[in-house]
Amino acid sequence: MSRLTSMSPEALKAIFSPETDTNLITTVTIYDPDNVNNVVLRLCDSFTKRISETAEEVIYGITWKGSDYTFLPMEISLPTEEQGQAPKCSITMFDVTRYVVPIVRTITGPPKIKLDLLLSKYVEPGNALFNVNADAEATFNDFYISNFTYNKDQVSAELTMINYEREPFPLHNFTPAYFPGLF
C-alpha cells in the first residue's frame, strides 16, 4: 500500500504543504542482538522537550509511548525500493557527546532496528494535538544493522534486510538432503 494512503492528512500536510508548522520526527530504536525484547538505544532526530538534566548537561528528546528518545542529529536515508535487491538504508549519527559509541562497542551481533516517523505535534507538550500514545505515521522494521563505522564525530550504520533467497536453508543443520550418508 502506498505511504500516501496510509499516512494521516496532518502528516501529508507536514510533507507537502508550502507552509507547515509541524515536522516529522524520525525515531530510531536499536534492539539487543541477543534478546530482541531489550532496547539498547532510543534516538530521535528532533526534540520537543528536555528529557533529563544534570548540573553538567541538558539532554533533549521526546517522550513517546512511555519511552524517552534522546535527541541526536542524524542523517537518515530512507529505505530504497529498487527491483532485484533487498532494501537498503543508512543512518549517520553525529555523536559529538560520545553517547552512542560506548554502546556500539558492546554490540557483538547484527542488531534489529526500527524506524518510526511521527508528527512532532503529537509529542510536543502544550500542543492541542499532544498525544504521546499516537501511532507512528510510518514504521520501518525488520531491518538489521549489518555494519557500524565510527570516528570521533559520527557513527554510521548500514541497514539491510535479510535476503532469504540467498540464505542456505536449513542453515547449519545436518539434513538428509545435504548429508545423505549420515542417515
Add this chain to the structure above:
Amino acid sequence: MAYTYSWTALSLPQVPQKGFSENHGALIQRTSMDKGPAKMRYLGKRPSQLSLSFIMTNAEVATLKNFVENTIRGTIRFGFPHPRTNTIEEVRIIPQGDSLFTTSYLAPGYWTVSLQLEVLP
C-alpha cells in the same frame, strides 16, 4: 533548572547598563522556489540570543574573566537574570570567533564588556 552556577551570585552588574538586544524565533527551513513564494517548514525550537553590553570596573572584569575561564570554562550553562523578563534563565556564552567576551576601554578604571548569550529551550 539544574544549573550549578549563577550570575546573580557574582559581584557583577545585574543589568546591562550599556545596551541589550535580543532575537527570538524558531528553527525554520525556508526553501526558495524558482517561481512564487518560498516554502517554509517548522523544524523545532531555537535558543533565543541575547547581546549584552555592560560597564564594569577593573575588579568586575577580573571577576568575570575568572568566572568564564576557570569556573564555567566557557561552556557550562549558568543562571542569568533576563533583562526584559526579570526571570532567571539558563544561558550559555556564544563565542564570537575565538573570544568569549570582549572588553574595550571606556574611562580610567572602567571598561565596556560585550558578550552574547543563548537562552536554552
